[in-house]
Amino acid sequence: MGTFLVLIAAAFCFVGGQHQGLIDYLEQRLVAIEGRISVWHEQSNRYATELLEFKQQMSALTESLEKGHAALLADAHDVGSRVDRLERELDYVETQNPAPPxxxxxxxxxxxxxxxxxxxxxxxxxxxxxxxxxxxxxxxxxxxxxxxxxxxxxxxxxxxxxxxxxxxxxxxxxxxxxxxxxxxxxxxxxxxxxxxxxxxxxxxxxxxxxxxxxxxxxxxxxxxxxxxxxxxxxxxxxxxxxxxxxxxxxxxxxxxxxxxxxxxxxxxxxxxxxxxxxxxxxxxxxxxxxxxxxxxxxxxxxxxxxxxxxxxxxxxxxxxxxxxxxxxxxxxxxxxxxxxxxxxxxxxxxxxxxxxxxxxxxxxxxxxxxxxxxxxxxxxxxxxxxxxxx
Incomplete structure (x- = not known):
C-alpha cells in the first residue's frame, strides 16, 4: 500500500513537470513575439518619420521649382521683348535703301x-x-x-x-x-x-x-x-x-x-x-x-x-x-x-x-x-x- 502511494505521487509530479515545461515554452514564445512586435513598431515609426521628412523635402523642392519656373517665364518674356525690339530694328535697317526711287x-x-x-x-x-x-x-x-x-x-x-x-x-x-x-x-x-x-x-x-x-x-x-x-x-x-x-x-x-x-x-x-x-x-x-x-x-x-x-x-x-x-x-x-x-x-x-x-x-x-x-x-x-x- 505504501509503495502504491509513492508511485501515484511520482506520476503526479511527472505530469505537473510536463505542464510547467509547456507553460515556460509558451511564455518564451510570447516574449519573442512581443519583441518582434516592438521591433516592427519601431520600424513603422521610423518609416513614418522618414516619409514625413521626404514629403517635406519634396514640398520644398516643388516650391523651389515653381519659383524657378516663374523666373524662367519672366526671362522668356524679357527675351521675347528683346527679340521684338531687334526685329523692329532689323525692319528699320532693311527698309533703308539709299538707291533713288x-x-x-x-x-x-x-x-x-x-x-x-x-x-x-x-x-x-x-x-x-x-x-x-x-x-x-x-x-x-x-x-x-x-x-x-x-x-x-x-x-x-x-x-x-x-x-x-x-x-x-x-x-x-x-x-x-x-x-x-x-x-x-x-x-x-x-x-x-x-x-x-x-x-x-x-x-x-x-x-x-x-x-x-x-x-x-x-x-x-x-x-x-x-x-x-x-x-x-x-x-x-x-x-x-x-x-x-x-x-x-x-x-x-x-x-x-x-x-x-x-x-x-x-x-x-x-x-x-x-x-x-x-x-x-x-x-x-x-x-x-x-x-x-x-x-x-x-x-x-x-x-x-x-x-x-x-x-x-x-x-x-x-x-x-x-x-x-x-x-x-x-x-x-x-x-x-x-x-x-x-x-x-x-x-x-x-x-x-x-x-x-x-x-x-x-x-x-x-x-x-x-x-x-x-x-x-x-x-x-x-x-x-x-x-x-x-
Missing amino acids: CADTDKNLMEPGIATVKEKNKAEYDKLSHCRDMISSIKAMKIVKKAGGPKGAWFKDTASGAGKVYVFNGTGEGVLYEFGSARDLAASAGLSRGRPLDLPFPWSGTGHAVYRGHAYYVTEGPEFQLIKYDLQNGSVADSAVFPAEDQVPVYGLSPETYIDLSADEGGLWALFATRDTESVISLAKMDPGSLEVEQMWDTPCPRENAEAGFVVCGTAYVVYNTRLASRSRVQCVFDIDGLVSSDEAPLVYFPKRYSTHSSLKYNPLEKLIYAWDDGYQILYKMVMKKKLEV
Missing part, C-alpha cells in the same frame, strides 16, 4: 500729292507699253487705320489716278464702300463715312481690283465667275466664267481666295491654282474689256505658306509667311518676259505688324501697295529699279 517720293504717304497723280507722272504711265520696272525694296509704310474684319481688301482705281478709295470688308459680303480719299477713310469711324454700294452678287475671297472705273471681283457658285461692275452706273457691265477647272485656293494661308485679280501698268491679271498644278500658282493675263483670258503661265511659286501676291510690270510677286505669323517676305518672283528670276530678285521683307496679309494690291501710279493685315489698312511705299540693271 524711279518715281517722285512724297514725305507723307497721306498727302494730297499722293492721292492724285501729277500730269507728268500720268503721262509717263500712259506711255508704258513695255514696262521694265521691278521692286527693289520697301522704303516706308503707314498704318492708315483699323476698320472692318480681319480679312478684306482696299485700293484705288489703278488706272484713272482718281483719289477715291474702295473697301471690300470681309471674304463674302455684298456691300462695297467708296471713300473720297484715303484721308476720309482714316478719319471715318469704322466704315461709317463711306458710300455703300450694293453689289448684285456677293464676292468671294479677297482677290478684287478696281480698274478704269470698274470693280472686278469673283463670285462663287457652281463655277467661279468674274464680275465687271460699273462704279459710275451701278450696274453689271459684263461677267464671265473663269476658264479653269478643279480650282483650289491660290494661297495656302488664305483659303478663302481662289482667284486673285491684280492690275498693273500693263492691264489686268489673275493669280489662281488648279488640282492639275496644285503645288504651284498659275498666272493669267486678262482682257479687262471682255474678261477673256489672253494667255496663261505656270509659275514656279509654291502655294504652301503663300499669303498673298501682286503683279508689277508683268512680274508676279508672291509673298510668304508661316502659320504662326512672323515676317512676310517676297520669296518667289515670276516674270513673263524671263528678265527676272527669284534668284536675281531682291529678298523684300515687309515690316512685321499683326498677322498675315489677306490682300496686297499694287498701285502703279503711286508705287504703293495697299495691304490688309488683320483688319489694319496699311500703305507700303515701294522703291523700284530697272529689270536688267546690274
Whole structure:
C-alpha cells in the first residue's frame, strides 16, 4: 500500500513537470513575439518619420521649382521683348535703301500729292507699253487705320489716278464702300463715312481690283465667275466664267481666295491654282474689256505658306509667311518676259505688324501697295529699279 502511494505521487509530479515545461515554452514564445512586435513598431515609426521628412523635402523642392519656373517665364518674356525690339530694328535697317526711287517720293504717304497723280507722272504711265520696272525694296509704310474684319481688301482705281478709295470688308459680303480719299477713310469711324454700294452678287475671297472705273471681283457658285461692275452706273457691265477647272485656293494661308485679280501698268491679271498644278500658282493675263483670258503661265511659286501676291510690270510677286505669323517676305518672283528670276530678285521683307496679309494690291501710279493685315489698312511705299540693271 505504501509503495502504491509513492508511485501515484511520482506520476503526479511527472505530469505537473510536463505542464510547467509547456507553460515556460509558451511564455518564451510570447516574449519573442512581443519583441518582434516592438521591433516592427519601431520600424513603422521610423518609416513614418522618414516619409514625413521626404514629403517635406519634396514640398520644398516643388516650391523651389515653381519659383524657378516663374523666373524662367519672366526671362522668356524679357527675351521675347528683346527679340521684338531687334526685329523692329532689323525692319528699320532693311527698309533703308539709299538707291533713288524711279518715281517722285512724297514725305507723307497721306498727302494730297499722293492721292492724285501729277500730269507728268500720268503721262509717263500712259506711255508704258513695255514696262521694265521691278521692286527693289520697301522704303516706308503707314498704318492708315483699323476698320472692318480681319480679312478684306482696299485700293484705288489703278488706272484713272482718281483719289477715291474702295473697301471690300470681309471674304463674302455684298456691300462695297467708296471713300473720297484715303484721308476720309482714316478719319471715318469704322466704315461709317463711306458710300455703300450694293453689289448684285456677293464676292468671294479677297482677290478684287478696281480698274478704269470698274470693280472686278469673283463670285462663287457652281463655277467661279468674274464680275465687271460699273462704279459710275451701278450696274453689271459684263461677267464671265473663269476658264479653269478643279480650282483650289491660290494661297495656302488664305483659303478663302481662289482667284486673285491684280492690275498693273500693263492691264489686268489673275493669280489662281488648279488640282492639275496644285503645288504651284498659275498666272493669267486678262482682257479687262471682255474678261477673256489672253494667255496663261505656270509659275514656279509654291502655294504652301503663300499669303498673298501682286503683279508689277508683268512680274508676279508672291509673298510668304508661316502659320504662326512672323515676317512676310517676297520669296518667289515670276516674270513673263524671263528678265527676272527669284534668284536675281531682291529678298523684300515687309515690316512685321499683326498677322498675315489677306490682300496686297499694287498701285502703279503711286508705287504703293495697299495691304490688309488683320483688319489694319496699311500703305507700303515701294522703291523700284530697272529689270536688267546690274
